[in-house]
Amino acid sequence: MDLLPNISLAAFCQQLLVGLSRTTILFIVASGLSLVLGVLRIPNVAHGSLYMIGAFLAYTIASAAGGGTFGFWLALVLAPLGVALISLAVERGLFCRLYEREHLMLLLFTFAFTLVFGDLVKLVWGSDFRSMNAPTSLQGSFDVLGFPFPKYNLFLLIIGPIVALGLWWLTNKTKIGKIAKAAAVDREMVAAVGINVSWVFASVFVIGCFLAGLGGALVAPTQNITQGMDHGIIIETFLIVIIGGLGNIWGALLGALIFGLTDAIGILIFPQFAIVFPYVAVITVLMLRPKGLLKSVW
Amino acid sequence: MSASPKTDWKKLIWALMGVAVFFVLPNFLSRFSIYLMALIFTTGLLATSLNMVLGYGGMYQFHHAVFYGFGAYTTALFLTKTGLPGWVAFVCAPLASALLSLLIGLICVRLSKLYFGMFQISLGSLVWAIIYRWYSFTHGDDGIHGIPVPDLIASGKSAYYFALIVLVVCLMIMYRIVESPFGRIFQGVRDNPERSEAVGVNVRKHQLVGMIIGGTFAGVAGSLFVVVEGSVFPDLLFWTLSLEILIMCLLGGWFTFLGPLFGAAIIVLLRTFVGIYTEYWTIVLGIVLMLLIFFLPEGVLGYIITRYRSRRNPKFQEG
Amino acid sequence: MLQVKSLTKNFDGFMAVNGAGLSLEKGQVIAVIGPNGAGKTTLFNLITGQLAPTSGTIRFKGEDITGIPPYAIVRKGLCRSYQVVNIFNRLTVFENVQVAVLSRRKHTFNLFSNARRMAVNETSRILESVGLKDMAHSISGSLSHGDQKVLEIAISLGNRPELLIMDEPTAGMSPEETEVTLSLMKKLSDEMGLTILFCEHDMNMVFAIAHEIMVMQQGKSIIQGKPDAVRVDKQVQEAYLGGDDICYA
Incomplete structure (x- = not known):
């Protein structure tokens, strides 16, 4: 490693692995955003807030269940469901009334929710940060080339592909997935054959938000759960979706990989401004392909 | 044609009367009210500059605060770190913001409408993050306080007059731009980019120029903020503020010229008074936005104008 | 004035326009007809630069304008109106x-x-x-x-176009409105000397105004000629067999 003399190859690999496991979470959250974007044509800005709520909910559920292994698994199941429930209420209560209106109004509505959710979290959980433990079976670390690699990160690396496959199955093999795809292309047509488009949109929206909640629950044991998590993640997922291409699940995966790796390398080279590196990657991609790497599959 | 000189005169007289009122007003106001008014002028200029891009250009300018904060930081850094005369700072701030708009614009106008908005939020957040983390240069989270504003405009009252004059001059220039051939065509681009291209308009170039104009005036507003407040902090570039400005435009009426100014006044006053009772300002803001979307999408001034027109000319309501 | 030669446009394997040709003299009014999906609108989008052709050339006033942006084409004097408002x-x-x-x-x-x-x-x-x-x-x-x-x-x-391209100028109009548009187009052609290229489903209108007619089918131009010649052409009748467009009018 001539370029970076003070970084050993092992440290580099370790950083890469950590970056990859972080990619998993980014992918899960971004694929949810991408799903909603593909079908509803809305970049749901409140997606980041739902991720944050997912993390806080996971904390609360895990502590209520005693904080042990059981608490963690319970939180992992219940927190995303809770987020999905919230989003269902929002969608059916308010959001669905705007489908006939100007597109910008829908977009602004998600802005409004970002603002409301941000403060609601502060009201419910206070301004302190929280932290949550991984279950004992996933604590500790392996040795990778002489460096410790946390078991929990390995767990994340396994979860990622499972979610990707599940999504692929959902969008390509199930009826709802096929209908959603058709509705994204031509909603009048789908309505004309007697399908309730509004409910199709609702399902897609809720599934997308569920993924945000899942991402939040998964990230909870790895970092402090704080206010402001929403802003960070929404910017990251925006970048990922932009690189990957609108509404394309594999694009989200590719985008998350590019983002996670450039970010990890950035942290090694120039920690203070590591954030610049993913941007450079995104701008390069956009210069070459203004519509993102992969085509919109919807 | 029928936009006769008579209506022009009428408008001018109203404007002059308005300005005259604001010139004598400080004599009857408390120090805090004077400060608040100056803040409204600053924010009003900021909201109007956003509306140039959003309302007249129809572009998803979702992170306008960046140009504001960038102008404010440029002013602050010039005043604190260099020994140059004060006016240099005030000239450089809009230029710096214009340059930043050019850079962000060059990348963004090539993209589709949605990507434009999303990527602008992302790029804006990058600028915010850099200013936030570059502690040695910008003092990061702490911000810069006690900025030595030139003596002439340092006191509360003189800052008020300075802000008022700058606001009036900028509004005049912006109105002129809106009514210029560029402005007319820009509105055409807003309504129908495809058709604009079909009549020979270079849409992307127009959008880029529109963004630079908006960014420049946001920079002016930023340096006004330094005069009024005497300090800068990273929140000036934060995304929440961008939303706040967006709400101002929407609240006042984003298809009217003066609407955003009204919207700014309402939001600044609301923030000040809500701030007395609760720290949860953003939730109030979010609810205001929801109410607007559902009940008043044309904004207050837009609503009044529509009503006024339909009363004078019932045919207007057809179609 | 306008020469289009063996133009093709490939949308992900679907040949929307597949070897279209067209030629226009100054002052002519020319109609493009063909069944739905024959590629008329795509052809117009290619000529006016909204879409870039996969292959082929478009020459306007002797100058190659293939693939240049729409606003630049407009400035050369080639303008269009749209099918939808x-x-x-x-x-x-x-x-x-x-x-x-x-x-x-x-x-x-x-x-x-x-x-x-x-x-x-x-x-x-x-x-x-x-x-x-x-x-x-x-x-x-x-x-x-x-x-x-x-x-x-x-x-x-x-x-101030020299050549005006109109995509279904009377689509969705009432008979009275169609009449108004028809006389307007005549006026533009006779009094202002405008060259007009348009496509239309309303055959009465086409035969009332067009000097020449070009027929498209499945992306190909199958004939261009005087209205009377086109009316009796065998290929044209075949093209419309099964298609209901002519009766429709």
């Missing part, structure tokens, strides 16, 4: 046309003149010639469909 719906009728006139006069980046005093005469003249003068100050979005289609043409006139 495509206007600036928050601007007034007057402003709609004025935008085109200002753009032609290269005032697009003039930031400080007063637009209200510019291009007033020319804009008014255009509005008068198409019969929209009374509505000059109505918001165009509130006009009736027929009036909006006329405005659509008026906007194109603002560019």
Whole structure:
């Protein structure tokens, strides 16, 4: 490693692995955003807030269940469901009334929710940060080339592909997935054959938000759960979706990989401004392909 | 044609009367009210500059605060770190913001409408993050306080007059731009980019120029903020503020010229008074936005104008 | 004036236009007809630069204009109106046309003149010639469909075109509105000497006005000739067999 003399190859690999496991979470959250974007044509800005709520909910559920292994698994199941429930209420209560209106109004509505959710979290959980433990079976670390690699990160690396496959199955093999795809292309047509488009949109929206909640629950044991998590993640997922291409699940995966790796390398080279590196990657991609790497599959 | 000189005169007289009122007003106001008014002028200029891009250009300018904060930081850094005369700072701030708009614009106008908005939020957040983390240069989270504003405009009252004059001059220039051939065509681009291209308009170039104009005036507003407040902090570039400005435009009426100014006044006053009772300002803001979307999408001034027109000319309501 | 040679457009394996050719002399009115999905609109989009062709050439006034951006093509004097109403719906009728006139006069980046005093005469003249003068100050979005289609043409006139391309100028119009549009097109051709290329489903209208007709089928141009020749052509009759467009008219 001539370029970076003070970084050993092992440290580099370790950083890469950590970056990859972080990619998993980014992918899960971004694929949810991408799903909603593909079908509803809305970049749901409140997606980041739902991720944050997912993390806080996971904390609360895990502590209520005693904080042990059981608490963690319970939180992992219940927190995303809770987020999905919230989003269902929002969608059916308010959001669905705007489908006939100007597109910008829908977009602004998600802005409004970002603002409301941000403060609601502060009201419910206070301004302190929280932290949550991984279950004992996933604590500790392996040795990778002489460096410790946390078991929990390995767990994340396994979860990622499972979610990707599940999504692929959902969008390509199930009826709802096929209908959603058709509705994204031509909603009048789908309505004309007697399908309730509004409910199709609702399902897609809720599934997308569920993924945000899942991402939040998964990230909870790895970092402090704080206010402001929403802003960070929404910017990251925006970048990922932009690189990957609108509404394309594999694009989200590719985008998350590019983002996670450039970010990890950035942290090694120039920690203070590591954030610049993913941007450079995104701008390069956009210069070459203004519509993102992969085509919109919807 | 029928936009006769008579209506022009009428408008001018109203404007002059308005300005005259604001010139004598400080004599009857408390120090805090004077400060608040100056803040409204600053924010009003900021909201109007956003509306140039959003309302007249129809572009998803979702992170306008960046140009504001960038102008404010440029002013602050010039005043604190260099020994140059004060006016240099005030000239450089809009230029710096214009340059930043050019850079962000060059990348963004090539993209589709949605990507434009999303990527602008992302790029804006990058600028915010850099200013936030570059502690040695910008003092990061702490911000810069006690900025030595030139003596002439340092006191509360003189800052008020300075802000008022700058606001009036900028509004005049912006109105002129809106009514210029560029402005007319820009509105055409807003309504129908495809058709604009079909009549020979270079849409992307127009959008880029529109963004630079908006960014420049946001920079002016930023340096006004330094005069009024005497300090800068990273929140000036934060995304929440961008939303706040967006709400101002929407609240006042984003298809009217003066609407955003009204919207700014309402939001600044609301923030000040809500701030007395609760720290949860953003939730109030979010609810205001929801109410607007559902009940008043044309904004207050837009609503009044529509009503006024339909009363004078019932045919207007057809179609 | 306009020569299109073996033009193709491939949309992900679907050949929307597959070897279309067309030639136009100055002052002619030419109609493109063909069943739905024959590629008429795509052909127009290719000529006006909204789409880039996969292969083939387009020459306008002897100059190769293949693949240059739409705004640049417009500046050379080739303008179009659209099948669906495509206007600036928050601007007034007057402003709609004025935008085109200002753009032609290269005032697009003039930031400080007063637009209200510019291009007033020319804009008014255009509005008068198409019969929209009374509505000059109505918001165009509130006009009736027929009036909006006329405005659509008026906007194109603002560019002072030499060749005007019209995509189904009478689509969705009532018989009276169609009549108005027809006489307007005659006027443009006879009095202003405009060359017009249009596509249309209404065969009565096509045969009433066109000097020549080009027939398209499955992306190919199968014939271009005088109306009488086209009417009796065997290939054309085959093209429309099963297709209901001719009866429809």
